Amino acid sequence: MNKVKIISDSTCDLGVELAKKYDIEIIPLYVVFGEKSYIDGVEITTQQIYDKVKECGELPKTSAITEPIVEEVFKKWLDLGYDVIYTGISSQMSRTYQTAMMVSENLGKDRVHVVDSKNLSTGIGLILLKACKDRDKGLSAEEIVKNMEYNASRCKVQFGIEKMDYLHKGGRCSGVARFFGTLLKMKPVIFVREGKMTVGKKPIGKMKVSLDAMYNMLKDDIEKNNVDLEFIFVTDSIAEESKAYLLPKVKELCPNTEVIHTTAGGVIASHCGPGTIGILYICKEEVKL
Numbered sequence: 001m002n003k004v005k006i007i008s009d010s011t012c013d014l015g016v017e018l019a020k021k022y023d024i025e026i027i028p029l030y031v032v033f034g035e036k037s038y039i040d041g042v043e044i045t046t047q048q049i050y051d052k053v054k055e056c057g058e059l060p061k062t063s064a065i066t067e068p069i070v071e072e073v074f075k076k077w078l079d080l081g082y083d084v085i086y087t088g089i090s091s092q093m094s095r096t097y098q099t100a101m102m103v104s105e106n107l108g109k110d111r112v113h114v115v116d117s118k119n120l121s122t123g124i125g126l127i128l129l130k131a132c133k134d135r136d137k138g139l140s141a142e143e144i145v146k147n148m149e150y151n152a153s154r155c156k157v158q159f160g161i162e163k164m165d166y167l168h169k170g171g172r173c174s175g176v177a178r179f180f181g182t183l184l185k186m187k188p189v190i191f192v193r194e195g196k197m198t199v200g201k202k203p204i205g206k207m208k209v210s211l212d213a214m215y216n217m218l219k220d221d222i223e224k225n226n227v228d229l230e231f232i233f234v235t236d237s238i239a240e241e242s243k244a245y246l247l248p249k250v251k252e253l254c255p256n257t258e259v260i261h262t263t264a265g266g267v268i269a270s271h272c273g274p275g276t277i278g279i280l281y282i283c284k285e286e287v288k289l
Helices: 015-021 047-058 068-078 096-107 122-136 139-151 165-169 173-183 207-225 240-253 266-272
Strands: 001-010 026-027 030-033 035-037 061-063 081-090 113-117 155-160 189-193 198-199 227-237 260-261 277-284
Touching: 001 068, 001 139, 015 026, 015 260, 026 068, 026 155, 030 047, 030 266, 047 173, 047 266, 061 198, 068 081, 068 096, 068 165, 081 096, 081 122, 081 139, 096 113, 113 139, 122 139, 122 155, 122 227, 122 260, 139 277, 155 207, 165 207, 165 266, 189 207, 207 227, 227 240, 227 266, 240 277
Parallel strands: 001 026, 001 081, 081 113, 227 260
Antiparallel strands: 030 035, 030 061, 155 189, 155 277, 189 198, 227 277
């Protein structure tokens, strides 16, 4: 049985240290300002993106991974005798999944496995860390993929959005939603379900209302014994006040769980905007809209 190499893209928001700890190769996407492209996490950071937006008054765009880059990474590991497993941002949110699928067809699907995470940010990260645990137990690529697909259906991902401009201007929510959000001072909770983003809750008031809504969702799932308590992520996009409030509460609620904080990378940050923060975990039951 071949060894297994697990690969993702920069939208998994694990950061350099976690990716290194779990031996995951990360292929970066691109953040684009005007005619200039920046390699996510290499040539530009989340804070630099927001600084640049203030400086030039222009919101960034993002660009998917190209086929030659994916093929180069996959082939490197195949040549070393590994089977390759790749998962990245949801197939419904980026061309990256389709690109990886085309490369797998070219290189041979028997040794290159592409999994649709149906997720973004550390929703992908949850699937990856579970896959790495399976890899380290000696499971085959096929067995790991089967578990990844199962875990993808059980991820519960939600983000509180402080500013709706980024979602609106990036085409991620309607102008009507933005209008009412501004008028009513809404701090929506965005759900990621079945590969898509949707407005899950519409709390009105300060950001704390949105944070409490997400916390209570987690608390309710725990009380129902419906949470896989191995990993829980709190991931934010330069949301220091919200992090200081929410992270300790989640840690107190889950004292025997590895509660991991990460900062959203450039691609996710480009679409969600500053002040965004989320709680991400795996349920024991399949998560539906």
